[in-house]
Amino acid sequence: MTLDQLLADTKPALSQIYAEDLPELTQAKDWQSKYRILMQLGRKLPPIPEKMKQPSLLVKGCESRAWLMHYYNQHQDQHFFVLDSEARIVKGLMAIMLSLVNGMSNTELKKFELAQAFDKLNLKPYLSQSRGSGLNAMMARIKDCCH
Amino acid sequence: MHSFDPVNFRGQFAFFQHNPGWVYLDNAATMHKPNVVVDAMAMFYQRHNSNVHRGAHTLSQHATRAFEQARDDIAAFINASAREQIIFCSGATAALNQIAFGLMHTVLKAGDRVLITALEHHANIVPWQIHCSKYGVILDIVPLTADYKVDQQAFTELLALKPKVVSFSHISNVLGHIQPVTQMVSQAKAAGALTVIDGAQGIVHDKVDVQSLDPDFYVWSGHKLYGPTGIGVLYGKTAALELLTPLFGGGEMISEVNFSHSLFNILPFRLEAGTPDIAGAIGLAAACNWLQSINNEQMKSYKSMLLKQFFAGLNKIDGLDILSSPVHNAGIVALNVQGEHPADVAELLNQQTVAVRGGQHCAMPFFSLLGLAGAVRFSFAPYNTEADVATSLHALTQAVEILTA
Numbered sequence: 058m059t060l061d062q063l064l065a066d067t068k069p070a071l072s073q074i075y076a077e078d079l080p081e082l083t084q085a086k087d088w089q090s091k092y093r094i095l096m097q098l099g100r101k102l103p104p105i106p107e108k109m110k111q112p113s114l115l116v117k118g119c120e121s122r123a124w125l126m127h128y129y130n131q132h133q134d135q136h137f138f139v140l141d142s143e144a145r146i147v148k149g150l151m152a153i154m155l156s157l158v159n160g161m162s163n164t165e166l167k168k169f170e171l172a173q174a175f176d177k178l179n180l181k182p183y184l185s186q187s188r189g190s191g192l193n194a195m196m197a198r199i200k201d202c203c204h
Numbered sequence: 205m206h207s208f209d210p211v212n213f214r215g216q217f218a219f220f221q222h223n224p225g226w227v228y229l230d231n232a233a234t235m236h237k238p239n240v241v242v243d244a245m246a247m248f249y250q251r252h253n254s255n256v257h258r259g260a261h262t263l264s265q266h267a268t269r270a271f272e273q274a275r276d277d278i279a280a281f282i283n284a285s286a287r288e289q290i291i292f293c294s295g296a297t298a299a300l301n302q303i304a305f306g307l308m309h310t311v312l313k314a315g316d317r318v319l320i321t322a323l324e325h326h327a328n329i330v331p332w333q334i335h336c337s338k339y340g341v342i343l344d345i346v347p348l349t350a351d352y353k354v355d356q357q358a359f360t361e362l363l364a365l366k367p368k369v370v371s372f373s374h375i376s377n378v379l380g381h382i383q384p385v386t387q388m389v390s391q392a393k394a395a396g397a398l399t400v401i402d403g404a405q406g407i408v409h410d411k412v413d414v415q416s417l418d419p420d421f422y423v424w425s426g427h428k429l430y431g432p433t434g435i436g437v438l439y440g441k442t443a444a445l446e447l448l449t450p451l452f453g454g455g456e457m458i459s460e461v462n463f464s465h466s467l468f469n470i471l472p473f474r475l476e477a478g479t480p481d482i483a484g485a486i487g488l489a490a491a492c493n494w495l496q497s498i499n500n501e502q503m504k505s506y507k508s509m510l511l512k513q514f515f516a517g518l519n520k521i522d523g524l525d526i527l528s529s530p531v532h533n534a535g536i537v538a539l540n541v542q543g544e545h546p547a548d549v550a551e552l553l554n555q556q557t558v559a560v561r562g563g564q565h566c567a568m569p570f571f572s573l574l575g576l577a578g579a580v581r582f583s584f585a586p587y588n589t590e591a592d593v594a595t596s597l598h599a600l601t602q603a604v605e606i607l608t609a
């Protein structure tokens with residue numbers, strides 16, 4: 058497995074999440090259905106193989122461990138990411154976040170506000186404080202990739 | 205002394221009236237405060253607030269009297285033989301840092317050994333690491349047995365290396381296991397070591413009598429004993445406290461200062477630099493006095509009844525790895541849903557308004573030893589109810605269903 062392959066596998070998974078799972082999630086009626094969707098959605102992102110999980114990819118500030126890989130396409134000014142988390146709910150939430158930012162230009166990514174975006178999707182109430190901070194740590198790490 | 209009545213007991217906590225939907229099983233992290241504690245602190249601020257040991261004015265004398273009365277009450281609570289053996293600090297963490305720092309040079313020199321166990325909270329690991337590495341002191345760790353108890357055989361063997369200090373928890377914050385502290389203290393003493401007990405979880409469970417247990421130091425945090433945050437106690441035998449170099453310098457702790465040197469004040473003030481947490485001390489003393497008035501044996505057997513029900517319920521849920529043992533347990537159950545991350549389980553419980561902690565509980569070395577990402581911890585208190593047990597078991601069943609669907 059290479060980063061290229063992971064990026065290639067992540068991209069369609071994210072499009073599907075954005076197009077299909079997100080609407081389903083915002084319409085789900087009870088918390089059980091919401092969390093079932095969240096966990097399935099995490100499963101759609103290809104996992105980063107153990108061998109590739111270098112300590113430098115570890116995102117600190119999460120209660121569970123999470124990893125982030127980044128690729129910047131200079132010609133098209135687009136940021137692409139691959140991420141993984143050992144906790145499934147966190148991974149589901151991170152997948153949603155990634156589906157919103159993957160492929161953004163440098164300027165777009167810099168301007169992106171996670172809290173606002175989640176608010177718009179009516180997802181904020183489902184994030185507890187500690188989970189929020191794990192997501193925020195991942196978001197901060199994604200933003201660090203900007204120049 | 206009043207007999208323990210669970211309904212009346214719970215009724216004394218305004219928190220539960222304000223949060224009727226919640227099942228609070230995170231008592232090992234912090235406990236709720238009975239109204240007597242909140243009232244005592246409010247009363248101090250509203251009627252008696254002044255700094256202590258300072259002003260010549262009468263208000264300051266009143267405040268000083270209330271603060272020093274708190275020291276007396278807490279000394280009585282643990283049966284300390286003298287009031288100056290109670291040092292107020294911000295909590296167990298501060299106390300352990302003071303002890304680790306304070307014993308360097310006076311007791312511990314390069315090449316000496318300190319012994320702790322593999323079951324300690326970071327507060328009883330990191331201060332030793334910081335100071336031991338700086339002063340060339342060797343830190344030894346007692347390993348655990350297969351059922352996660354401190355290996356007493358290994359403890360005896362490591363004592364043969366003649367550590368100068370032995371420091372261990374009364375009750376494990378991860379698993380709830382009650383350590384054989386009486387025996388460990390007497391063995392450590394026989395080996396010639398100073399003994400430090402981290403009582404952060406122990407003080408709320410057992411009635412502690414420091415003269416019969418006889419450690420050199422016993423420390424705890426007020427907020428885990430129905431008291432406020434920000435206050436804690438470093439108890440030490442007078443001779444042991446005299447060995448401590450103060451970690452903090454400042455006002456109150458000196459008897460004479462000039463620019464070339466200062467003379468330290470006597471105990472307890474020598475180890476209490478700066479304005480203390482006056483209201484906190486008063487609140488903690490109120491908690492201790494209130495607890496003294498309730499039958500502890502009845503309280504303990506009520507808690508162990510809840511624990512028994514909880515364990516019985518767990519046995520009916522498939523796919524759990526239970527780390528805690530039901531015997532010699534102070535009311536804490538650490539477990540995992542097989543193959544699932546504890547953070548996921550804790551979040552699904554949170555969605556069902558069951559407050560537990562999922563993670564490593566400030567005991568990373570313990571979990572690395574086990575090769576686990578952590579555990580979900582349910583910790584019980586006497587204000588919990590049989591309904592809390594039933595609700596949390598139901599919520600856990602739901603969580604398992606969602607995770608394994």
Ligand SMILES: Cc1ncc(COP(=O)(O)O)c(C=O)c1O
Nearest residue numbers: 295296297325327377404405425
């Ligand atoms: C066994 C043990 N020791 C020490 C501490 C540290 O207590 P505090 O954070 O109140 O200083 C805790 C708190 O979690 C504990 O459980």
